[in-house]
Amino acid sequence: MKRLILPVMVIAGLAAPVTSRAIDFLNDNFDSYANQAAFEALWPVVGALPSGTLSTAQSDTAPNSIFNAGTTLAASAMRNQRSFAETGVPSPINPISFSFSFYDGNAAASPYRSHSNLQDGTGPTSYGQLVAMGLNNNQLSSANGGNFYMARILGYTPTDTGGTSGSFFKLNDVGAPLRSTGWHNLQVEITDLSFRFFVDGILSKTVAQTGTLRSYDHVRLGSGLSNAGNDSYFDNVLVQVPEPTAAALAGIGICMLIGLRRSRR
Numbered sequence: 432m433k434r435l436i437l438p439v440m441v442i443a444g445l446a447a448p449v450t451s452r453a454i455d456f457l458n459d460n461f462d463s464y465a466n467q468a469a470f471e472a473l474w475p476v477v478g479a480l481p482s483g484t485l486s487t488a489q490s491d492t493a494p495n496s497i498f499n500a501g502t503t504l505a506a507s508a509m510r511n512q513r514s515f516a517e518t519g520v521p522s523p524i525n526p527i528s529f530s531f532s533f534y535d536g537n538a539a540a541s542p543y544r545s546h547s548n549l550q551d552g553t554g555p556t557s558y559g560q561l562v563a564m565g566l567n568n569n570q571l572s573s574a575n576g577g578n579f580y581m582a583r584i585l586g587y588t589p590t591d592t593g594g595t596s597g598s599f600f601k602l603n604d605v606g607a608p609l610r611s612t613g614w615h616n617l618q619v620e621i622t623d624l625s626f627r628f629f630v631d632g633i634l635s636k637t638v639a640q641t642g643t644l645r646s647y648d649h650v651r652l653g654s655g656l657s658n659a660g661n662d663s664y665f666d667n668v669l670v671q672v673p674e675p676t677a678a679a680l681a682g683i684g685i686c687m688l689i690g691l692r693r694s695r696r
Contacts, residue, residue, distance in 0.1 A: 438638055454695045457515045457670040461485060461495040470497070474511040482657050483509045483665070486688075490668040491532035492613045500544060501536070501651045501660035506679040508544075510655035512553070515670065520644040526674045527647060530618035530629075533580075534664035538610040541605060542581060544654040545663040549670065551618070551645040558586030558642035562626065566610075567599035568659070576603040576609045579635070582628050586642060600636070602628050607635035609670060612688045614666075622675075 455614045458580075464470040467485050474497075476482045486498035499509045521527050529549040530644050546565025555561040563583040572578040579601040589600035594689040608615075608630050618629040623644060 432442065433592070451464075453674045455669065455673040456647075456672075457513060458666060459513070460492050460666060461497055462492070462623055464495065471511070474513045474652065477510040477655060478511050479649065480506075480510045480653075481617060482507060483511050483653055486664065489534050489614075489664045491534070491616075496532075496534070497652055499658070499663050499665070501543075501656050501658055501662045503660050505591075505657045507612075508653065508655050508657055510543040510651060510653040512621040512649055512651045513668075514649050515660060517648050517673065518670065520646050523623065525655050525672055527621040528618060528673055529562065529564075529614060529621070529647075529650070529670050531564075531668045532614055532666040533564070534614050534616050534666070535580075535610055535612055536662035538578065538612040540659065540661050541572055542568055542570060542578075543658040543661040544568055544656040545658050546581075546583075546654050547617075547668070549647050550613065550646050550649040550651060553649060558656060559640075559645045561585035562600070562619055562621065564602075564619060564628065565654075565663075569595075569599050569656070572610075574603045575601045579603040579607055580610060582619065582636065584626060584681045587590050587638060602630055602635035604634065604636050606633055610631055616667075642651075648684040658671060 470485045471482055483497040483499050487494045490496040502508055518527050519525060522670055531547050544567050546563045548561050548563045551560040567581055572681055581599040581601050583599045585597050588594055588596045590599060592598040592600055615633050620627045623640060625640050626638040650668055
């Protein structure tokens with residue numbers, strides 16, 4: 432009977448975290464800012480670009496969101512960034528989730544450059560250090576199955592964009608929703624095995640994790656590039672490590688028990 436004590440204790444200890452809370456590294460609905468200056472204090476502009484605007488004209492959760500005005504001039508393109516504590520690299524019980532609400536101001540328009548980035552540092556150069564979601568103009572609406580939202584992983588070469596490393600690809604798996612004017616939730620869940628992209632809660636693309644695992648510490652709003660005059664808004668930015676699932680914890684528990692059995696041989 433004594434030989435069962437340690438495995439039972441391991442299982443009991445692993446079961447306890449199931450009731451723990453998710454860890455939020457960044458959770459901002461932009462509703463707490465009294466004015467534009469307060470927003471920019473926490474979300475400074477990037478370089479010499481102008482700032483996105485705190486706005487009540489649109490919101491996914493009232494009253495505020497961040498407005499990026501349409502422009503055909505790169506010098507007028509808006510971009511802000513926010514830093515936060517390092518997430519740590521993803522693992523089976525430490526997946527990293529990045530999501531935000533995106534207002535597509537004109538779904539009938541060709542994909543325009545408006546997106547938000549999750550970044551490892553302010554000057555990412557290597558695989559996986561930047562993950563973006565939104566829209567970009569490297570593909571037409573009709574390409575690769577239709578008018579879908581898009582994503583990018585720095586260093587990843589999509590098969591549907593002519594072999595260009597780091598280019599935007601469409602979130603176009605079976606069942607993925609097409610673009611429509613209005614608010615949409617874009618999310619990526621990063622694990623040690625994959626990047627899983629969701630549009631409005633629907634799994635829309637899975638990309639295998641093939642490079643160095645990254646810890647993230649910045650979010651950028653806006654492409655910082657001309658967007659053919661199309662307006663967009665951002666709301667409800669969330670970077671978190673979700674609550675561990677029972678399945679993930681059970682899997683680790685099994686691995687530990689196997690290790691214990693082997694150590695006794």
